[in-house]
Every structure is written in structure tokens, then in C-alpha cells.
Amino acid sequence: MSNNTTNINQEKKLFDQEVIKEIKAQKERWQENTVKGKVGEGDYYSDSGIPIDLLYTPEDIKDIDYLKDIGFSGQAPYVRGVYPNMYRGRLFTVRQIAGYGTPEDTNERFKFLLKNGATGTSVVLDLPTIRGYDSDDPEGEGHVGAAGVAIDSIEDIEALYDGIPIDEISSNIVTHLPSTTVVIMAMFAAMAEKKGIPLEKLSGTNQNDFLMETAIGSSLEVLPPKASFRLQCDAIEYASQNLPRWNPVSYNGYNLREAGTTAVQEVACAIANAIATSEELIRRGNNIDDFAKRLSFFWNLFNDFFEEIAKCRASRLVWHEVMKDRFNAQHPKSHLMRFHVQTAGITLTKVEPLNNIARSAIQGLAAVLGGAQSLHVDSYDEAYSAPTEESALISIRTQQIIQTETNVVNTVDPLAGSYFVEHLTREMAQRIRDYIAEIESKGGIVSVVESGWLHREISDFAYEMQKNIENGEHKIVGLNYFPSEQSETKVEVFRYPESAERRQKEKLQKLRAKRDQAKVEAAINVLREKCHEDVNLMPYIKEAVLAYATLGEIEEVFREEFGLWQFPLA
Amino acid sequence: MQIKVVMSKLGLDIHWRGALVVSRMLRDEGMEVVYLGNQFPEQIVDAAIQEGADVIGLSTLGGNHLTLGPKVVQIAREKGVDALIIMGGVIPEDDIPALKEAGIAEVFGPETRIESIADFIRSHVKNTIA
Numbered sequence: 001m002s003n004n005t006t007n008i009n010q011e012k013k014l015f016d017q018e019v020i021k022e023i024k025a026q027k028e029r030w031q032e033n034t035v036k037g038k039v040g041e042g043d044y045y046s047d048s049g050i051p052i053d054l055l056y057t058p059e060d061i062k063d064i065d066y067l068k069d070i071g072f073s074g075q076a077p078y079v080r081g082v083y084p085n086m087y088r089g090r091l092f093t094v095r096q097i098a099g100y101g102t103p104e105d106t107n108e109r110f111k112f113l114l115k116n117g118a119t120g121t122s123v124v125l126d127l128p129t130i131r132g133y134d135s136d137d138p139e140g141e142g143h144v145g146a147a148g149v150a151i152d153s154i155e156d157i158e159a160l161y162d163g164i165p166i167d168e169i170s171s172n173i174v175t176h177l178p179s180t181t182v183v184i185m186a187m188f189a190a191m192a193e194k195k196g197i198p199l200e201k202l203s204g205t206n207q208n209d210f211l212m213e214t215a216i217g218s219s220l221e222v223l224p225p226k227a228s229f230r231l232q233c234d235a236i237e238y239a240s241q242n243l244p245r246w247n248p249v250s251y252n253g254y255n256l257r258e259a260g261t262t263a264v265q266e267v268a269c270a271i272a273n274a275i276a277t278s279e280e281l282i283r284r285g286n287n288i289d290d291f292a293k294r295l296s297f298f299w300n301l302f303n304d305f306f307e308e309i310a311k312c313r314a315s316r317l318v319w320h321e322v323m324k325d326r327f328n329a330q331h332p333k334s335h336l337m338r339f340h341v342q343t344a345g346i347t348l349t350k351v352e353p354l355n356n357i358a359r360s361a362i363q364g365l366a367a368v369l370g371g372a373q374s375l376h377v378d379s380y381d382e383a384y385s386a387p388t389e390e391s392a393l394i395s396i397r398t399q400q401i402i403q404t405e406t407n408v409v410n411t412v413d414p415l416a417g418s419y420f421v422e423h424l425t426r427e428m429a430q431r432i433r434d435y436i437a438e439i440e441s442k443g444g445i446v447s448v449v450e451s452g453w454l455h456r457e458i459s460d461f462a463y464e465m466q467k468n469i470e471n472g473e474h475k476i477v478g479l480n481y482f483p484s485e486q487s488e489t490k491v492e493v494f495r496y497p498e499s500a501e502r503r504q505k506e507k508l509q510k511l512r513a514k515r516d517q518a519k520v521e522a523a524i525n526v527l528r529e530k531c532h533e534d535v536n537l538m539p540y541i542k543e544a545v546l547a548y549a550t551l552g553e554i555e556e557v558f559r560e561e562f563g564l565w566q567f568p569l570a
Numbered sequence: 571m572q573i574k575v576v577m578s579k580l581g582l583d584i585h586w587r588g589a590l591v592v593s594r595m596l597r598d599e600g601m602e603v604v605y606l607g608n609q610f611p612e613q614i615v616d617a618a619i620q621e622g623a624d625v626i627g628l629s630t631l632g633g634n635h636l637t638l639g640p641k642v643v644q645i646a647r648e649k650g651v652d653a654l655i656i657m658g659g660v661i662p663e664d665d666i667p668a669l670k671e672a673g674i675a676e677v678f679g680p681e682t683r684i685e686s687i688a689d690f691i692r693s694h695v696k697n698t699i700a
Contacts, residue, residue: 127581127583127632128582133582139581139610141581141634141637141638142581142632142633142636142637143581143582143632146632147633216584217585218579218586218607220581220582220608220610259587349681350679350680383679383681384660385662459590459594462590463595466684467595470683479681493662493664567607569590569607570605
């Protein structure tokens, strides 16, 4: 029996063992006689620390069983892509983030982007909204309508999507935190119902990652990790039962990476969070296949071109393993890791900012070669301000050039079979599995946040990286490598509409004056009680937003009922 | 005497990477740094008083530099705090004159070498050697 298995396995290897032996021998001779030790100075590593050889051969992937380990697109183990025909079936969605000022201001930008070829909307919220404060709250001073759009009530969501066909194009909402997500998702669903659009027709994504609340971004008032994680799960569970085409979570590797992690840590933390979510929803009585097919991910692609492509491929493989082996998911869609990519904001320089167009294009190309489902290409002026209309247009054009002029979308996973890329994919997958195991050995993703371990990992990486930039070990063109001789670059900066705060406050005052206060209080009180029960809070939040309770009022309930947590940084 | 810095994220701005890395590297430069996390101007000044800080470091990328930055200076001076007040983050060049006018001693953008922040602090903090 065991002999048989071995024979079958051997037959399925890509290369004949004798050929591998010969290649190995020839490579040794080549190294000795041709390369003669001239392999470059020092050691070569990928950005996440994988040693890189001078040259790869079939020997480096001799253990691969093609059908089992790589396979076909749209089939297990999904290394080559989640859909059979990939970009021939549907091009990646050109998604550019917009969001500033009042909902009315952002609505105009939406319409501009859609007119110019964007195929979905993507909105970023201002900090008071993300952190659960109304526009007239003193905590929000100086932030209203800056770096994102202000949302206070369901009226604002209605204004934001006025004239946008939300039943036809997908809506991405960068809600960041679960506490924001539950409110905004409730508003979005309630708005659709008021418009007569069935919830089944709504497609889109919101972020909803408790790591954003408790590890990646700090703030004045932070909910405890367990509470934030509960709200994350509430949103996912509610959507799985009511919004079948909605992705209620986009596990945010992106911002972990911006804060300070390797590509391996980025993917591992996101998957560890998805594992914890799945365990919790199963505890609540859901079946894995009820919700797993709508879990989505969000990656950050830096400049290490091949490592990033390998990461995308490896992440699909590891997710498939988790779903199949650990959760025994049956529905094929539960095994698909679908992800959005944004190019790496932190790799963009302030010096010679136009160079950023090249960086972002290279990162965007890696995303497409990695099989991303949607893409946001950062604009060259990000180290100065939020993108101007002009720079946002260059980002869209960059995506369109990749889509139509390079022909890279014509065949599936074109780098498959590269000895290097396949080797790197396996290495990345193993390191991702190892880091997930490390997180789980410390009690899982919620525990490593509670203990501050994850914060230390991020902080240590950021600190070491800064040292490496300052000592020149990590080279950045124009900064510490061929330092720029341009004294000052004049970049037109985007200015947030100054009147936004005033306009938003006025609307809010009017709303508070005209709504039925008793109805608001009743809904808020029910929500308050339910916070202490083992129930999903979404239906109660939806009742509150329909009564015109504001986002800040609802989140104040969370702060009061769940308490606040001391962010473990020093 | 060791230079003492209180470092704070300004208001709601969530991006802690820069503030924390600068804090750690100023410690490497021999300074004592108290990282306050996110705070509003009033609390930042109170912390500076409590800690007897020589320097107040403010970090923001959220676009609140013009509204909250000058407020820190104003409250500090009202309360008799003469600490050096500096700022870092993504801040448009055009806004820097207004910040300096308001009493922010220096504004450090992305790509600043941390040792140049340390040098600036050492040469501007009165009667202290670190």
C-alpha cells in the first residue's frame, strides 16, 4: 500500500527524478565553472526575510504535484485564481476611494469617477464618523469632512448615494471599525428598503475589522477587543442572513502593513482573524457555509514584486486549507479567498512625487498578476494630502493601461510555473501557516491584541524599518538612494471644503429638532439592554437608525455599555 | 539633565506609527519620552505640566493640524508652559508658515531623519544637555 502511494506520488511530480539529479549536478558545475562565486555582494532576501538564490531551477520545485498543489483556476487549491476564466470573465473592479466634506460633496466626486470609468463606488469616512462621534461632538473638532466624508444619520447615507444605482454597481464602504460598520450597514440596508430595493440586490463590501479599532489605529476612546470582535461578528452574521451579495468584512491586512508588518504577518493576522470569526459564528449556531463565502480580504502590495505576487497566490492556498481541513466547508465558494488590493501608500515618497506613479503602477501590476478581484492604485500626491481630481484620474488611467494595453489580463496566472515564483509561493505559504500557528499558540487573534503582543510586533517592525531607512540599508530612490537634488516640489494639494463642518452641523441640528425624540430614546434603550445579551445587535441598531438616532448616539451606547480599553502602546 | 518629551497623537488621528517610531528613536538619542497616545490640546498641556516636559511633540496626518496645533500652543502659554512645541506628520507646505506663526517651533514632514529632530530639540531646548 505504502509502496503504491509512493509510486503514484512520484508519477505525479512535475519532473523525473533522474532529470532532477542531472539538473542538480549541472547546476553545481555551473556554479563552480561559470558563476565562479560571483553571486553579488552580501546576502539577498525578500522584504519579509526569505533568502533569495541567484537562480532557480526545477530542483527548487521538485516536490510539487501540479494537480494537487497548484491545479487550475476556479478549482482547489485555488493557487491560480478564484474564478475559472479570471479576467476574461470579469476584469478587476477599478475602485478609487473618494470621500471628503459632506455627503453631498462626495456624491459629486462619485459621479465624476463613475463618468470616467470607475465601475463601483468606494467611500472613506471622516475620523469622527469612523470613531463614532457626530459632527457636532467636540471630540470631532477639526476632523469633520476631512480625510473622508461625514455621516451622522440615515439622511446622510441617502444623500451620499443619491442618484447612484446601488442595485447595479457595488458599493465599497471603508468603515474600518466594527462599531462603525454595524451602524453604517444598518443605515445602508434601511436606505435601500426605503427606496424599495430588495436587500438581496445590494452588493458591496465594508471593512469591519476589529484589529483596526484595537491594534492598527489608536484613538481617544477604544472599545475592548472582545466587544469590538463581537460587533465584527454581528455584522457578518446579519449580512449572511439578509444581504446575500454583501461582503460584510474585508479583513484588513492593508493597514496592518502600513502600520508595520511583513507581507507574511499581514496575511497571517487577517486569516487568524477570519478563523476566530468562523469559530465564533459556529458557536452561535451558524454553519460555516452560511457565511464563509462572503468573507473577503484586503492586501497591501509593496515594491517587492515577486514576493507580493507569491503572497497573493499563497494566501489563496492557505485560506483554502483552513476552510477545507479545519472547518470542513462544503460549498466551493467558501474556499475562495477573494481580495481587494490597494497599492502601498507608505512606499510613496514626498521627494520627487511623480516617481510615485511608477511605484504605484508596478504594485498595481503585481496585484493583477496576483489575481486581485479589485484594485485601488494610490495617487502620487499621497504624501502631501488626499488625492486631487487630477491625481485620482492618473490612478484610474494606470489601472486602465494595465487592463487594456499590457495584455496581462488575457491569460490566467501567467507567472505560474516559474521556478522562482512557485518556490516563493510555497515559502510564503509555509511562513503564513507558521505565523498563524504562533498567534494561536498565544490564544488567538483576540488574545494577542488584549495582551499587546501584536502592537509590539508592529511597533518593533516599524522601528527597525525606520533605522534601516536612516542607515541606508533599506533603499528608497530619491530619498536615501540617489537623493533628490530638487529643493522643493510644488504639488497642488487637495483642500477639504472648509464649510463642510458648518454645513454638516446645521443639518444635524435640523434633524435633532424634527425627529420624534421619544422614538429615538426608546430604540436606544432597547439597544442598551441588548448589549448585555448574547444576541446579534444589528436588528436593534437598524431600528435606531430608522428612528433617526445618530451614529454618535448609537456608539455612545457601545462606549457606555462595553466600557473603554487602554490601548497598549508606550 | 535629560531632555523630557511628551509625545501625543493630536485628537482623533489614528496613525500611530510615526509618533511611536519617533518616540523610540528619541529615546535612543538619550531623551526621556512619555507617549501619551491620542489626546486633545487641554490634556496634552496638562500632561506636559505634570511630567515637567521640555518638549511637546504633536503628530497628525488627519488634517487637524491648523485647528488643534495652534490650540496646544495657546493653552500651553496661558498655563505658563514654555516647552518647545514641535509637530510631525503629513502637513501641506503651505500651512507651515501659519503653524510657525502660531508658535509651533518646527514642522517635520515624512522622510525626516529622526536624528535631525533630535538635533533640533537639543539646540532649541533651553539650559539642558542630553
